[in-house]
Amino acid sequence: MEITDLTPAEHRVWQAFAVDGGVDFRESDDEDPAAGALWGPERTVRAEVLRALLLNGPTRDGETAGLKLTGARVTGQLHLMYGTVDHAVRLRSCYFEQSPNLYGAQVRALVLSESVLPGLTAGTLRVDVVLRITCCRIAGPVRLAGAQVAGAFFLNGARLGTPAAPGGPDAPDPSDEATGEPVLQLNHAVIGADVWAVGLHAHGEVRLNGATVGGQINLDDAELHASGGTALHAETLSVGTDLRAVRLRAHGRVDLSGARVPRQLNFAYARLSNPGGQALRASSCVIGELWLREVPPIRGTVNLRRSQLDLLHVPPQAWPDQVRLDGLTYRSLAPHLPAEQRLPLLEREESGYLPHAYEQLTTAYRAVGDEAAARTVQLAKLRRHRRTLPRYARAWGHLQDTTVGYGFRPMRAAGWLLVLLLTGACAFALEHPRPLKPGEAPDFNPVFYTLDLLLPIIGFGQEGAFAPQGWYQWLSYLLIATGWVLVTTVAAGITRSLNRQ
Incomplete structure (x- = not known):
């Protein structure tokens, strides 16, 4: 592309690129990029111009080139498929008419914070430093399956997907994502540091199947809506430290089957709801500590079959009417309560009488030296077993x-x-x-x-x-x-x- 083809706005961006200079088209700091469709040519930049800059833009000796653009309307599709970008890409508070395509691309850093996009295609993307979609509003799917990010992935405050139809937070949407494409696809991705998703709003499935996160995943104050479907799908997820979901609001199944969380899986103050289905599936997991402290009664089944935990911190009132605990093992329970308050949970087992569940509870009480409670559990086990015997027995x-x-x-x-x-x-x-x-x-x-x-x-x-x-x-x-x-x-x-x- 010849530089003479550039508009005045594009010329400013072109000149600033060589010295990593910032171009800010905003009229005020609190401007809403959702109105970007109405922005005029004075702040419009063609996607093909950005592509030419990123792949073959001008550089200066002794300077670090980079794209740093704020408050622009980007027309056309930013097509960087399989491209290699040796510069940081920072497009803040921008309005994209079409979904960028970065499939298989390699970039130094990618920042789209506070921007409005119809979608993002970036499967198998490689990012050398950091990936940010903080506070973005993205109506369509964010495809990051197989992506590799050396640093952290920030999507705190982001709003993904289309909000639910009127009728309440659990009202089904005619275009419900439960039967469509996940709004966030991070399956089999590798994140070197943290996934920071505090305050995330997702209307549709968030998929992290097989992902590997070197640090922690933080979903504090997030809201995930997928009524009748899977809100968080994270089978065989591997986390380096913690998975925090304090005050999480999940309308739909939270599926962590086969996950590895060496420290805390923290659902304190969370609300988990999937009536008629499984609200929390954490079967075959290896978890350091599972916290469901100060949680209102879970709506839907809790499945912890064959999982291994060091600490299970769940008050009795948090458990739903049906649970699946076959093969669950844990070393200790918190808070420490009399056996009479723990035993009703074992009556809610979907499979009926499970001797192992009583033996596991007995072991936990003996581990803390409460032999009286252990005897109470053993007596309850024999009484429960009695109901399975013939009349004479x-x-x-x-x-x-x-x-x-x-x-x-x-x-x-x-x-x-x-x-x-x-x-x-x-x-x-x-x-x-x-x-x-x-x-x-x-x-x-x-x-x-x-x-x-x-x-x-x-x-x-x-x-x-x-x-x-x-x-x-x-x-x-x-x-x-x-x-x-x-x-x-x-x-x-x-x-x-x-x-x-």
């Missing part, structure tokens, strides 16, 4: 539960022993059993005679010296049988206590 289980709490309530067994002791002592006091050898039998003592029947090991010389008759004989049989069961239960409880010490 359930009857035996009810008897075990009532009498000795399946062995986890040894003091209850001691109480039954006392009741039986009083019953036997009173019964045999009314009618003494006959002595087997009248001349050699010791004096009869109803209390010690009953103890002889109840205690299988200790002997007071009464049981072998007297023989009850009639129904007293059947009473003695009952005392012997129940004594064995109850004394064994008490001994087992004492043994567990000594082993813990």
